[in-house]
Amino acid sequence: MEHEFWHERWAKDQIGFHEGTVNQYLHDHWPELAGNGTDAVFVPLCGKAHDMWWLHDRGHPIIGVELSEVACKDFFEEAQEKASVHPGEPFT
Template sequence: MESHFWEEKWHKQELGFHLPFVNPVLKRNLPAFDLPAGSRVFLPLCGKTLDMGWLLEQGHRVVGVELSELAVRQLFEEREVEPLVDDWAGGRRWHHGDLTVFQGDLFELTAEQLGPVDLVYDRAALVALPEAMRARYAPHVCELSGDAPQLLISFEYDPAEMAGPPFPVFAGEVRRLYQDQARYALCELSRQDVIEKQDHFKAAGVTAFVLVAWKLIPLSV
């Protein structure tokens, strides 16, 4: 999947993946990580999610990476703040208060540039990528974050009923990407069929759309 695919989505404002509210999965499951105030939470492929503002309100520092400059610009505009903008090797870095977003290619970002991470919140990144890119993405995010704990949201549905993105990522693949690499122990926090709330998928003929929240616990701790 090429970068222009997502750039085009933002320019056409085809933002079915953007929730107009804070993700209840985050609100419900963040306490399971027992983060102290001031923890640094990393959101790969963050878009302009309202989850970042909510995390800031909880007293955390937030850092994201997002390909689309339009998405990042809208994020700060909607927060009604004027960010400081400078360059990094893969694009531009936007910063205001406890919020930093690296605009550019996630795969060009290094752990040194990103800085320390206390939690990875993968709300819509893994599921946005086709299988071959997921195999590259997962270890890269682990390296970036120093194998920090992760709150991962995955979707399960019959790919014969609809083509992604978002793509279905079943439990076996989550185990292969994270547990079988001897990086994490996995804990399934919740599993719920939310097809009745997914108009787009329901209209396409998807009969079940299961949202799964995972807690990835580093084995190195």
């Protein structure tokens, strides 16, 4: 899929792929994968996933990468949390 597809989905709020809760597989299997409990977790194409706050609440710094600026803004508005944001160059 092309990046325009994802930009359009977020712009039109057509995000049926977004889960309103923590991913059940992550919840069920994270204890087996967690390591020492303080390692940073990379979440590619993170959208506004609740998984990131769930992992953060368990002591992990989160590195989320997202294509859609709309998704990022939604995430921070809904979470009402402060975080470091480091914009990068858009993919071409």
